[in-house]
Amino acid sequence: MSDSGLPDDPDGDRTSDPSPADDGAESRNPLEEAADATLASRAMDGDTHAFEVLARRHGPLMRVYSAKLLNSDIESDDVVQEAFLTGWRQIDQLDSPAHVRNWMMRIVTRKAIDRIRVRRTHDDIDDWDPPAPAETSPERVVIARLQMDAVWDALDKLPSDQRRCWLLRETAGYSYQEIGDSLGLPLSTVRGLLSRARRFLLTEMEAWR
Structure with a gap:
């Protein structure tokens, strides 16, 4: 290693x-x-x-x-x-x-x-x-693990640009501008992609709310 x-x-x-x-x-x-x-x-x-x-x-x-x-x-x-x-x-x-x-x-x-x-x-x-x-x-950690599996399954269903925008925003803490710079996308496109990704994930994760 x-x-x-x-x-x-x-x-x-x-x-x-x-x-x-x-x-x-x-x-x-x-x-x-x-x-x-x-x-x-x-x-x-x-x-x-x-x-x-x-x-x-x-x-x-x-x-x-x-x-x-x-x-x-x-x-x-x-x-x-x-x-x-x-x-x-x-x-x-x-x-x-x-x-x-x-x-x-x-x-x-x-x-x-x-x-x-x-x-x-x-x-x-x-x-x-x-x-x-x-x-x-331990109970909360197990629940978090199961929920994370569900999140990954939902993320896999997203179009690649939506998935990348969501991951950069929600896991890496990128600003909208930083996401646009990283992916070569206009700011308005980033906002739209994030909005659609969030709506989809909210629907997919309804059972965990």
């Missing part, structure tokens, strides 16, 4: 072994545009570059989500790195490459739950066991 939290290549003779001298820049460009399913399939075959792209693509969202569960940015970084390690080691257990994002989110959720349990154990002094805060109780 490198300092960035991405897995080191366990077999030094693999051509995918990343190094500054690697002249495979041309081969990395298509990976950045590849679908999650393609990247996951390649990662299952031992391609570390493909897994690194997945980690870069979904890592920010994993950090935002785990930080909300843990109420700690520092712990969130640790949890996401642990999730990357587990994901790399268990990538062969992935049932459907197309669902790799949900799979990785479930891993980071389990890691966050484990961290919350450790906190509670360390906080138990002289057999004093106060109830966990409502927002970090």
